[in-house]
Amino acid sequence: MNIYRGRTQTEVYLASLLYDAIEDHDISSIRKLLVERKADPNIILPGKGISCLHLTIGNDSEKFAMEVTTLLIQNGGDPNVLSDEGLTPVHIAAAWGRVEILKLLLYCGGDPQLTDNCYKNALHYALKENWEQAVILINDFISCQRLSIYDSFSPKEKTCTVTLDKILLNNGLMVGEYTNEADEEGADEKKEETKSEISQLNLNTLPHTDTQEYVLNWCNNQELVSNQTEFVDDCSGELNYCNNSAIIITKKETKCSSTKSSYQSERLSNSSISSALSNSKTDKKFNKVTIRNKNKHHINYPPQKKCNYKESSRESGILTLPESSDEDGGYSDDSFIDEQCEFNYIETTNNLGNLNIKEHKDTSSDYCTCTESSEIANILDKTIYGFSNNKNLHPPNSSNSDDQDLSFVSISEVYRYTDLDEGIVFYEKRILVTPSCSIQNETASTGHSQSSLPKSLDYDTDTLRKELTAQGFDPGPITKTTKRVYLRKLYQLKQQLHSLKPQRNDEKVYSPELQRTLKDANWYQSLLQYQHLEELVKQQFINPDPSRKWRGGTAKSSFTYLLLDPRITQNLPHRCDQLKKSEVWKTFISAVFYVGKGKRSRPFQHLYEAVTNYNNAKFVTENTKINTILDIWKDNHGVICLHIFQNVIPAEAYTREAAMINALNLQNITNIKGGEFYGVSATWSQKQKNLLGMYLLYKAMKIFLNEGERQIFPNDLE
């Protein structure tokens, strides 16, 4: 068998057939040779001294050249293949001034700095022939590469740290808070910690525990509390806390049997959580943890029964009790959630002093934003979504109460993110998705979400009238027979108000491919067919070919991120079970307001500018992305940062970013410019790019739903 430069005769034969086909402008046979017979476009043909790729680029017809180059690159064409004279396809494209092809080659890893046998690089050729655009393009690219080379030679030390600040547990009735004492000891300790690994840091500041144990711990304590309630009949109604895990809860006497039944259900839920969690942790370990743990435990335990509630409200002398309708029943205390929260908050104010109030305000919007606002309207809004799960409260004997009760324990961790170089501190609140969410009985929850009027909605006539007038509605006489109708009207108006923002977003027109998915509810069944697109993209970046030059180098330290607006998502991972799949998808897409690419060493760099503005109280900038972030922070929410597709090389991250921007359509997000596609995807049609973006977005949503919301707050404590 004749061997030519390491190639078999068949390979060379196929390549020369391809060469001939290109000379004949015969696209169909070119395609056939490449796709079916796997001809290699990189073979330097004997006697010609160039490869098929070289030949194509120099073709007379620019249109034909572009088309065939695309084909060749899709089938393995290497933009850096050397001809006998040391010329690469990049050289030829530069010399011929084929800007589009040049761009394609560069995005696919072509190296503009390679020199031929005469020591000339692509730029020399472009300059010699006076191709202005080509010169600009190459210069842009070279400067990009220099930057990345600089980056890779001066690896920045990790200057940012992430520490666990506190853990909040909330089941609607009770809020447990674990604060880390180490955190209060100040900056000295922080400085020492800054250079160690992030993951280790978490362990250091939280000795030998993880969230699960915290939860377990908390639940057990709760269990203890509910067991003790019958013995502790003290009527102080105050919140007590003390250090070192010893918890004293004073609890109002429980008189009604229905209250006891709700305790039972609680105990049920607690014990089932414990058992679920202790599967992974042995009890021994847990006991040790409890002893070592030096964290504070704050447990607010508001009374659950109406009569109790009345008493305590009289004691505190601040709250007024709204008229209560009888149909609420003993065990579902929905209508009191908001007041309980307020009550909760007031007690905290009274007993815990300034420090804790600050913490509450800053980080636990879950239950405190509603308590901070004195307007009933806000409380109502919050209650509707924040505590929607409380509707699932069942009498303890019903068969599915376990699952149901589990679902309304929400856990959030608050992390402190510090970057000493820039002097920036963020708080990241991770609302964890409880395992029960997936177990939750779907039919049961949809039934609840359909109930037209939340029980929490109850007003006396005067308030109702005031509220309606405030909403711009002029009500007639509110009587016994009309009250319900007006309540519903008010609810409707509130809902409309609530959905005003999303409605504006509804006008967003996405790329046609994405738009179609919004109409067709079953589109994700055909999702697998898009998977190969991602595979294709991934393939070339997993083991980057060292001969190709990728923008930003080949360090696998980049990721893509999405910024989401929490005012639109409203803790989507938590309520996704109650929504239709299509609705979840729609909400997710409309919540995305920025797509970007980040680096592992500084995961929140993209928020620095915004936080600087925020701290300087400069709330309007030219940049719409920053405006949006500031807007969210002003509303007491945290920006949701969704970091996805971690540990990829920059070119891949850019490609993924670009695909998602394409699918979402640039006008719908606050990105200033669209992204760039690298590698084989640069040769794709618009449709393929959009499909890829759509698929990536879907994956991102899946990650989002599993991971839970992570809201980033600026540090406005200082």
Add this chain to the structure above:
Amino acid sequence: MSSTSQKHRNFVAEPMGDKPVTDLAGVGEVLGKRLIAAGFDKAYVVLGQFLVLKKNQELFQEWMKDTCQANAKQSLDCYTCLSDWCEEFL
């Protein structure tokens, strides 16, 4: 106004006097029974409710749905019936 029912035309044709609630368009036997159970035994009581709600169609239909589980068609019929009657006699 292409098609109003005979019942509608009958009702709108004259003052309602002491007519039972079932004489209203859109209110048949079933709805009538439910309305009576809720205390609305005469057409004029429903008229009262209609007026108290300030002739607001949305609220009235909502109310019908609430008190006697009327469907959209039934409550609309009843609404048009009362509103036409009011135009004539009020």
